[in-house]
Amino acid sequence: MTLPISPTNPTNAFTVPSVSITIARTGKSAKANELGMRGMQERAYAKRGEQYLLIKSPPASGKSRALMFIALDKLHNQGLQQAIVVVPERSIGSSFADEPLSQHGFVWDWQVAPQWNLCNAPGVDEPRVAKSKVDAMRQFLAGTDKTLVCTHATFRFAVEELGINAFDNRLIAIDEFHHVSSNPGNVLGGQLGAFIARDKVHLVAMTGSYFRGDSEAVLGPADEAKFEKVTYTYYEQLNGYQWLKSLDIGYFFYTGPYVDAVAKVLDPTLKTIVHIPNVNARESLKDKEREVNDIMHGLGEWKGVDPATGFHLVKTKDGRTLRVADLVDDSDPARRSRVLAALKDPAQKHNRDNVDIIIALGMAKEGFDWIWCEHALTIGYRSSLTEIVQIIGRATRDAPGKERARFTNLIAEPAAEQGAVAEAVNDMLKAISASLLMEQVLAPRYEFTPKNMGPKEGFDYGDDGYKDGGRNIGVNNDTGQIHVEINGLITPQSPEATRICKEDLNEVVTSFLQDKTVLERGLFDKENTLPEELTQLRMGKIVRERYPNLNEADQEAVRQHAVAAMNITQQAKLALIQADANGVGAGGGTALIDGVRKFVNVRDLDIDLIDRINPFDAAYAVLAKAMxxxxxxxxxxxxxxxKVSIPEIEARELANRALKFKNERGRLPDINSADAWEKRMAEGVAAFARYRAQAKASQAQGESSHG
Known part of the structure; x- marks a missing residue:
């Protein structure tokens, strides 16, 4: 990571403070084995015998084809009758069209008969129209054909009408799995729970973002434990590209109409998707057609519409003619269909000049494949972190000659005269949260061990090699993993805790970043908030709620690993910010690793030290530049x-931390201590004692009144 990047926009003097993830371009992501499988697909196929399989892998990594390989093996070798692929919206159904896999070395081809791709059937997915699709599902289940593709909605209606039992001995594959929720109100989530309880189907779940914007769990802990996980990281995917070598993530604060801000940051030389705000959003000007027109006017002079594609033609000041696809205007269904068809035309997939700018509202996000996109420009905070990740995924496709991609989030700056300051602040916090999450998702995976455990196989420790007692940083050049030793680190004991520390730390960090109190205190109330209140109390609470079945020691191990992963990434970024400010910034494919080394070299890493670092220090440094x-x-x-007095749940956790303090030091924390965290623990003990006294008094009063 390097910062600030502030990519130059040749049309104006404005720059966007950004974090840049620089990658090595090994080309491995595109290399196929003798069966025609790329890296992620090969990893998933190795787990093809599992009844319940969860594939967590970023956009463009080949999840659709991975499923085809797995499904065909289940149909031909594992005795399953049929495979049903379930996608969130009809447009994504095209990802599961026929594929001649045998031409690339696989045993069988993937084929879906036209009548069984229900995503292509006429009619929208709502109950009145869905009956014909449910009837088609019934016919399919009774027949001998092997594969069917439908939407989440069609599948829900079919399960409600036909019952869980009708799907026995079949593979159900759910694409974009983050649409599922363990919340009882989520119909698909409830049906999934019923399938798992009956235990008569195979399930393959696929997602590029295993978390939800509403911070609900996708699966309950008991159900999630039944799934074998295949994790392919964003870093592995991007690092293995052939062309793309860096991704910039930034936010830009604006005042006044957002269309004026778009004109400042939209570079017409970049292939760009602009996502304008929903008409009900605070940022909207309440006239979406005028907003699109204003954006096009900022690009140049309108010269008409291409009759073949429906694209607008806009002449720029330097004489170029831009082809602009308007996916916002729905007043003419025929023209809109013509625009969509032109964007999806297979003959144009590898034509970089087919379109230059796409302006969208609810479209061109999840599952939208335009490999040439270099800039995803989004106005306002979208509905969820998941949506932001999906939008960023539009720009992270690899394509010939495409070396740099960027995501820019335009955020309305809270103004002194603005009535809805709280809403503006809330949107700003969510945008920063999304940026931090993407930094964590895009960072290499860490391998944390206690000090002096010895070198790990496959890791390079530099010219001097591994040294006992030294500040050792190991790098696995194949996977991009970084080995970091930490004094006092608790090692997870159970297989599940070990797996979480290796594979699921980003999910824990996501929950942390979705905690509004954490963001508010960590970013904007640093003077009155001790880092341990965030790293120990809030992160500890999140881990306990997320993994209630782990014992206390394993919960603490997961907490420590999650805090270390986030804080080391952020401190590496901060080290590079400071180096850049001093004119000695790092660059190239080793930028993040250089930042980790800078941080480690000035400190003896200790888990207590890491707990005493505010995870938002680096984010604040960026914010101060941007706002x-x-x-x-x-x-x-x-x-x-x-800020309010210590709530009871926090007082209880502080009291627990004080007990650990007493066990380690032989005394309770001193409320007059010069150490701020010791003083805070003592305050927590006192507050918890007051809560207990109040509870006893209330109980006694209740007993007295009944006596």
Missing amino acids: DEKSLRQVQASIAAK
């Missing part, structure tokens, strides 16, 4: 004013 100082102070004041 007007007056507005920043206003936000800080509004957050600080909300």
